[in-house]
Amino acid sequence: MNVAYPAPEFASAEETVNGLIQLLEGGFENPYEISGTVLVQVVDHPELDFLAVFGEALKIVRPIHEHPVDTRMTFPLATLETIFRDYEILDWRSPEILGTVELEGNLDLAFQLGMSCVRPSNTTIDRLAALRALHKKKGHRNLDEVVRLHLPSQHQLLEAIDEGLPTIITGLEPSPPCKDWTIDWLVEKYGDSIVCRRSSELKITLRELADQMRLFEEKPELENDTTLDKAYTEGVKMPHEMWDDFGPMFFDREDFIPAQLWLGSVSTNTPATALHCDPTTGFLFQVMGRKRLELFSADQADLLYPKKAYSYYQSCWFNPHKPRYDLFPKAKGAKSISVDLHPGELLVQPAGWFHQVFALDSPTMSVSYFWRY
Ligand SMILES: [Fe+2]
Structure with a gap:
């Protein structure tokens, strides 16, 4: 018998990106007090792009305005859906993730931000x-x-x-x-x-x-x-x-x-x-x-x-x-x-x-x- 879970339905691109933002904010810690700004771009939905500004907490800025950016992370929406769906088993090194993401600038910021959206299972x-x-x-x-x-x-x-x-x-x-x-x-x-x-x-x-x-x-x-x-x-x-x-x-x-x-x-x-x-x-x-x-x-x-x-x-x-x-x-x-x-x-x-x-x-x-x- 082959039993598969049904693939989750995402109501909208906005829901996916906002869900991801909630994960990022909830998991963000910054004990080394690193500062910087990451521009997160959604290739197929540029209206959902956002800035993630590092501070004691993570500050999300939207809509995008002129702001110096240290790192740029560009994702197709499908990859964000994968991250949002699989946050308990996510491996950023997998080709399905890393192979679809474009990274520019300070990669330490990208890494710290990316790791903020994973969570352990119960x-x-x-x-x-x-x-x-x-x-x-x-x-x-x-x-x-x-x-x-x-x-x-x-x-x-x-x-x-x-x-x-x-x-x-x-x-x-x-x-x-x-x-x-x-x-x-x-x-x-x-x-x-x-x-x-x-x-x-x-x-x-x-x-x-x-x-x-x-x-x-x-x-x-x-x-x-x-x-x-x-x-x-x-x-x-x-x-x-x-x-x-x-x-x-x-x-x-x-x-x-x-x-x-x-x-x-x-x-x-x-x-x-x-x-x-x-x-x-x-x-x-x-x-x-x-x-x-x-x-x-x-x-x-x-x-x-x-x-x-x-x-x-x-x-x-x-x-x-x-x-x-x-x-x-x-x-x-x-x-x-x-x-x-x-x-x-x-x-x-x-x-x-x-x-x-x-x-x-x-x-x-x-x-x-x-x-x-
Ligand atoms: Fe180990």
Whole structure:
């Protein structure tokens, strides 16, 4: 049986755009006190264009009048309808969104505004609340280290996950073993695989990514050049053809959402992934280079300034790498565990832990799996 939800009807373009504005206003936060103005243009309905002016709150100005603009975001109405309909599962990086949007000017403003219109589902809200209560009850903020287990049984692992305890598993090897996963070998075997989608048309193959990675490895200073695309896949769906190299880990493949690939050249001085928490249990297998994770227990959410606008994973305003205690004073009381993950090691991170990820070596490669439930 094939059951599909009926597509929602939008009464009018005006209703869609006004609904979106309400989402933007409700989710907007600006703790870094960024100022600027974004012009949002609706290609097929220019009468609905509006200005979003950053302040302590977001100010919407309409009709458009002469006003200096820092950023211009241009959408077809159909994309705005998608955003309005899918705000609980929205992924701005998907080609259906990013491939249809034109952005000009200060992209940080565009990013901050865009992220204001996502929201968590009730399931995610309830789940995170339960995890925060569990970690508090177990006193996880007082943990000093993450235990390493050599090839534990599935039962042992399930017990640790039930307790909300992160675990590093040793003794696993992909096929071929980690030491053989070099950039040259990857290009030879998977050179034609698609590893990034910058838009619906522009797909990057692993061979092209490797060329970009070699450029960054030769000239590391280019990694700070914001005009260049990152040479990092940032959790793109792992190409299907790689799946068999990483057999199912302790559970069936059907227990996980499609695996994600984190491959590229990254700065070793700044976080590769900013502080956030995931509402489902994650398995992070390290293949190339080492990674360091700073873990904060779920019950420290009130100290880490998590964003109110999020859909799936919840990012934080506080950045432990560059702490601004003047803006986020409660973060002084937060306590983390530092974990170094080596090639061949698997971190099993029960849902709810906040984490910031650094690549200690570049190039880096990891594969992550999230439980489906
Ligand atoms: Fe994560």
